[in-house]
Amino acid sequence: LQRATLHQYLHDFEGAAAELQALLAATPRQPQALLTLATVYRVQGRYADSDAACARLADAGQPLYAQACQAENQALRGENEAARRRLDALLAAPPGDPGWRAWIHTTLGELETRAGRPDAALVQFRAALQAQPDDAYARIALVDALIDTRA
Numbered sequence: 191l192q193r194a195t196l197h198q199y200l201h202d203f204e205g206a207a208a209e210l211q212a213l214l215a216a217t218p219r220q221p222q223a224l225l226t227l228a229t230v231y232r233v234q235g236r237y238a239d240s241d242a243a244c245a246r247l248a249d250a251g252q253p254l255y256a257q258a259c260q261a262e263n264q265a266l267r268g269e270n271e272a273a274r275r276r277l278d279a280l281l282a283a284p285p286g287d288p289g290w291r292a293w294i295h296t297t298l299g300e301l302e303t304r305a306g307r308p309d310a311a312l313v314q315f316r317a318a319l320q321a322q323p324d325d326a327y328a329r330i331a332l333v334d335a336l337i338d339t340r341a
Contacts, residue, residue: 191223198230206230219250228259237263254280258294265301273301291321296328299335308339 194209210227213220228243244259258280265273277298281291299314312335318328 191220191226194223194226194230198226203230203234207234218246221247221250221252221255224250224252225255225259228263232263232266237267254283254290258297262297265297265304270301270305274298277301288322289325292318292325292328295321296325296331299328299331303335303338308335311335312339 191210191213194206194213197203197206197209207227207230210223210230213223214227217223224243224247228240228247231237231240231243240263241260244256244263247253247256247259257276261273261276261280264276277294281294295314295318299311299318302308302311302314312332315328315332315335318325319332322328
């Protein structure tokens, strides 16, 4: 998993996918490996493969993460309203981990940015940082959104 994460960080997505597939061959229900694989496929534009990895999260005992993962793919396909509804519903029943809320709010912020709704995006990125103040990804997303809006 660490090697795959390093490959992903270096933008060697094929290497990351190979490491994750090998890990999942040995441990098919490893949630973090499935989520990372879904992300790698998403970055590559392989949404059907990403959807499949997301669906496997439910089988691995992580149904909320599976839904959030699939909602990210919906948003990237331009299905903004459906994705927004799904993510809002997930926020209504979050697990105890503060990273969960931050992830969902950041995903909503990215959706709003792509939808041309900068004010809504700022609200979501700020909510992400309220949930998890040390979330570097959310912090960078907020700064990018502030630069884009010149706020």
